[in-house]
Amino acid sequence: MTTDLEPEPESARQILGDRLEHAREFAEHLAEEGDELGLIGPLEAARLWSRHLLNCALVAPLLTAGARVADVGSGAGLPGLVLAIARPDVELVLIEPMERRTTWLLAETERLGLRNVTVLRARAEDAVEAGPFDQVTARAVSALTKLVPLTVPLLPPGGQLLFLKGARIHEEITAARSVLRRHGIHEHEVLELGGDLLPEATRLFRATVVGAS
Numbered sequence: 001m002t003t004d005l006e007p008e009p010e011s012a013r014q015i016l017g018d019r020l021e022h023a024r025e026f027a028e029h030l031a032e033e034g035d036e037l038g039l040i041g042p043l044e045a046a047r048l049w050s051r052h053l054l055n056c057a058l059v060a061p062l063l064t065a066g067a068r069v070a071d072v073g074s075g076a077g078l079p080g081l082v083l084a085i086a087r088p089d090v091e092l093v094l095i096e097p098m099e100r101r102t103t104w105l106l107a108e109t110e111r112l113g114l115r116n117v118t119v120l121r122a123r124a125e126d127a128v129e130a131g132p133f134d135q136v137t138a139r140a141v142s143a144l145t146k147l148v149p150l151t152v153p154l155l156p157p158g159g160q161l162l163f164l165k166g167a168r169i170h171e172e173i174t175a176a177r178s179v180l181r182r183h184g185i186h187e188h189e190v191l192e193l194g195g196d197l198l199p200e201a202t203r204l205f206r207a208t209v210v211g212a213s
Helices: 011-033 044-057 080-086 099-112 144-154 169-175 177-182
Strands: 068-072 091-096 117-121 135-139 160-165 188-193 202-208
Touching: 011 044, 011 080, 011 099, 044 080, 068 080, 068 144, 080 091, 080 099, 080 117, 091 099, 099 117, 135 144, 144 160, 144 169, 144 177, 169 177, 169 188, 169 202
Parallel strands: 068 091, 068 135, 091 117, 135 160
Antiparallel strands: 160 202, 188 202
């Protein structure tokens, strides 16, 4: 086991249940290889569980059973691979434009034995033909003003956006008001998940696309 890897928090079992062993394996792989491959920063292994893996896993209960979900800008597999681990009943399509990252995603999918994952090397705007999807996730990709126009075309009316966001999410929403309306998003909410389980709650922007205005 990698010595720099953050000790597994007690809340990991509560959040991941019987999928915890797969998550442990993923955590070890990412801690061992992530910095060298440019997937995570040099200091991230020391907070990999609390800041990254469990942060992503908290979103898993919000995925619809049997859904087809696109994860845009998957990078290291956060949240896409974590969600695939946590929800084997959901199909994840990991959309990532960089070759070295898609190589990692493909290798890791095979190592973890995940049968509910497809890796697609593409930009979001070039992945429309791979859809439609029931839900779209993203984490640390871009602000809503840019992210919404890239992801809404992947969804049919009634499709759902699930974006992990930082502390400035309400400022992002204010800046994106006209973009949201233009892309058929008239109602949205910010959820705070896991505040009693992790040092910091996960902020999630959730919205349903009802059709372009």
